[in-house]
Amino acid sequence: MKNVISERAAFYGLVGILSAITIFHVLILSGIIPFQIVWGGRLENREQMLQFEMISLLLNACMLLVIGIRGGLVKVTINPLIIRILLWAMCGLFILNTLGNVLSNNTLEAIIFTPLTLLLAIFSWRLAVGHGRSLKARPQHK
Template structure:
C-alpha cells in the first residue's frame, strides 16, 4: 500500500514540476498568457501577479509533498501536512470544475490534469 502512495507522490512531483515550468514559460512570455487562466487575463500586469502566485503555490505543494514522502529533513507534523494536502485536494476538485467551463480549449484540457492531481492526492491521503 505504501508503494502506491510513494509512486503517487513521485508522479505528482513530476507533474507539478512540469506545470511550474509551464507557468515560468508564461511569465517569461515564451508561451502566451491568453491560453491560461481561462483566457481571462487582460494585461501583462495581471499575468505577472497570477503567474507569480501560481508558481509559489506549486512550489509550496511540491515542498509539502516532499515532506509527506519523507524526502526532506525539515518537516511539519504529519497532521499539518495532511490538512494542507486535503485543502489542496478540495482546491483541485474546484479547479477541475472551473477548467471545464474555461473559455479556451487548452484550459479545458487542464480539467484532466487537475482531475488527475485530485485523484493522486486522494491516493496519497487515503494511505494515512
Template sequence: MRKISLKLAAISLAVIVAVVICFHLIVVSGIIPYTIVWGGRLENRSQMLIFEGVSIAVNGFILWLTAQRANWLSARLSPKLVSLLFWALAILFMLNTVGNLLAKASLETYLFTPLTFISALLCIRLALKDQERAKPLATNTSR
C-alpha cells in the same frame, strides 16, 4: 484508492507539479501567450505576472508538501497537518477542474482538466496515508 502506492502518488504528483511550474515559467517568459491561461480572462501583462507568480508559489508549496509526505526532506511537519493540507488541495484541485471545464481557452479545457483531476486523486491518496488502520499489537498471554 490505496491501490496506488504512496511512492507512485508522490512521484506522480511531483512530476505533474514540476511540469506545471515549467509551463508557468514559459508563460511568464512570453513564449506561450498569457491569453490562453487563467480561463482567458487576463487583461494585461502586469495582471499575468501577479497570477503566474501566485501560481508558481502555490505549486512550489505543493511540491514541498509532497516532499514532506514522501519523507524526501529531513525537516518534518506533523503528519496530521500534512494530511489536512492534502485534503484541502484535493478540494482545490476539484474546484480547479470545474473551472478548467468552463474556461474560454480550449488548452485549459483539454490539457489541464485531466491534470487537475488526476492531481486531485493523487492528493486524496497522499491524504489517506495517516488514516490507514494500525495493526493491533500482539498480546502476550503466557506469563
C-alpha cells in the same frame, strides 16, 4: 481506489506533474507561451498575468514542499496531521481547479488541464488517506 494507486505512484505523479506545471508557468512568465491560454482566458493584460503567475508559482512551490515532506525527501519536524490537512486542502483546490478548467473560455486549456488537475486531485487524495510513513526508496538487498 487505495489499492489501485499506490502512495509511491501518487507521490511521483504529483512531483512530476507539478514540476512540469511549474516549468509551464515559467514559460508563460517569460513570454514563450502566451498568457491568453491560461486562467480561463480571462487575463486582460501583462500586469494581471504577472500577479496571477507569481501566485501560481508560489502555490506550486508550497505544494511541492508539502509533497516532499510527505514523501520523506524534505527533512523537517512537523506534525503529520498538518501535512495530511494540507494534502486534503490541495485535493479540494485541484477539484475546484478542475471545475474551472471545464468552464474555461479556452478550449486548449480545458482539454489539456482538466485531466491533469483531476489526476492531481486523485493523487493528493491518495496521499491524504495514506498511512503517512516516508515514501523514500528503501535500500536494495544484495
